[in-house]
Amino acid sequence: MATAGRRMENEKNKPIFCELSVNDLEPEITEIESLCVECGKNGITRLLLTKIPHYKDVVLMSFECEHCGYQNNEIQSGGKITEKGIKITLQVVTSQDLNRQIVKSDYTSIHIPHLDFEIPSQSQKGEITTVEGIIDRSIRALEQDQPRRREEFPDTAVEIDLFISKLHALKILDEPFTIIFQDISGNSHIENPKAPIKDSQCTITHFKRTKEQNHILGIYPDNEDVLLKPIQEGEYPLEQLEGEVLSFPTNCPDCNSPCETNMKLTNIPHFKEVVIMATLCESCGHRTNEVKSGSGIEPQGVRIEVTITGKEDFSRDLLKSETCDMEIPELELEVGPTILGGRFTTVEGIIVAMKEQLSSSTAFTGDSTDPEIVNRMNMFIAQLEEVLDGQRKVTLILDDPAGNSYVQNLSGDGPDDRLKITKYDRNFEQNEVLGLNDIKVENY
Structure with missing residues (x-):
């Protein structure tokens, strides 16, 4: 009875979304009998709840019909919808860029400006794939009805054949091209092969959803009003x-x-x-x-530079807001605002948090781990340890457009030689990310 009780307690405390491991030979897979869209008979859908390193919880779904052989694989986010949508612009220059892992949700549209080619979010389900995989899937979709078109619409078929050849040319990389992912749910991700160094070929911006986009996701303002009502009434x-x-x-x-x-x-x-x-x-x-x-948001943004020379600087109180970018130029490290979130800690504490996050996560490389990325990650962790041991003098930079970040001045209100604080006016893009461009205060 005691053994059974412990087993039930372990099952109760077991995380819902578990990390995949080579030691876990039998991951918990849920099988559901479901209808096959091809033949109308019943097939089997398998569900696996797992975690993607450097990303989030996901639900992997695999359907197979034993009657007609139809198969389908999908991925859906297992976490909540983010507050803003995400736009990822990737410059594809080398074959390594074609092999970058992509996690895209059901709400992701894809645009290749070079060909004026767009894949609407409704045409492809969420999946884990690569840039090359997206191009291959588009080619297969266009080739699917070509035999019929050649008989009924020969001119259209010729034009599509010409476009398919242009898609094949993207894989050969005759010239670099840009691919843009826009996801209103904010649940898409592209692998950074240079991690933890900043990805110079990839630009990520967040945008505020429109009312129509919120409705597509099932988000309605009335629900928020109900949740906020007790506080608004002064309870x-x-x-x-x-x-x-x-x-x-x-x-x-x-x-x-x-x-x-x-x-x-x-x-x-x-x-x-x-x-x-x-x-x-x-x-x-x-x-x-x-x-x-x-x-609220401050009238100006703030950029804080603190030179770390010893234990005294490590002990400084530090507030990093959820809108603050962080940088250590000597290590070529740049951390976005969403990586560590908002934290009230010390200079030492924020560096330890970065080190722990890198140590506890493996690089996002799909089915195998790239030795080059692992070595680069280990070298970077070793450099952070040298900083924490006082062997390296570095500069920690906090850049917060909202002006809500802070590093303690060891001289109180007096001058501090190792602390530099600069206020600056935000540009249009920074105001857009903070949602300030849409605020109307006239006759409020």
């Missing part, structure tokens, strides 16, 4: 929030199991009010601490 005034620890149910960001998040409003000396949130998952043991600004 939780600011005086009551200060000093109080509030708890609310959520899902673990690592395994997606139900857990609780604790939230507290506090003041950072010489800065502003912030909201600190901490989550502990009893299923997988994952801990996360996140911080968000308790006030």
